[in-house]
Amino acid sequence: MPDGAHPPEGAYEQARRCLEIIVSALAEAGARPEDVVRTRMYVTAPEHWDDVARAHGDVFTSIRPASTCVVTRLLDPRWLVEIEADAILEP
Numbered sequence: 001m002p003d004g005a006h007p008p009e010g011a012y013e014q015a016r017r018c019l020e021i022i023v024s025a026l027a028e029a030g031a032r033p034e035d036v037v038r039t040r041m042y043v044t045a046p047e048h049w050d051d052v053a054r055a056h057g058d059v060f061t062s063i064r065p066a067s068t069c070v071v072t073r074l075l076d077p078r079w080l081v082e083i084e085a086d087a088i089l090e091p
Helices: 011-028 046-059
Strands: 034-041 066-071 081-087
Touching: 011 034, 011 046, 011 066, 011 081, 034 046, 046 081
Parallel strands: 034 066
Antiparallel strands: 034 081
16 A cells, blocks of 8 residues: 555455456556456455456456466455456557
8 A cells, every 4th residue: 555554444445456456557558357367365364355357357347367266364364355467468
């Protein structure tokens, strides 16, 4: 988070923030969410999955990249979710 701010409270809000960062990084590279072919979502507890999936669906509504969700611990215990995305950019 900018300036060391705390992350949003819930899993949905944190997933939305992760996805905002991803969409921004894609735009900087000249890409769009439609260019994403795979996402990996890491959650700290299985019960966060529904909220994370809802946020993922908000961004990737009809795109449907291949996706994986893994339950694990994260380095910063304030975070409940982390998301990675792979995109293919055309030259």
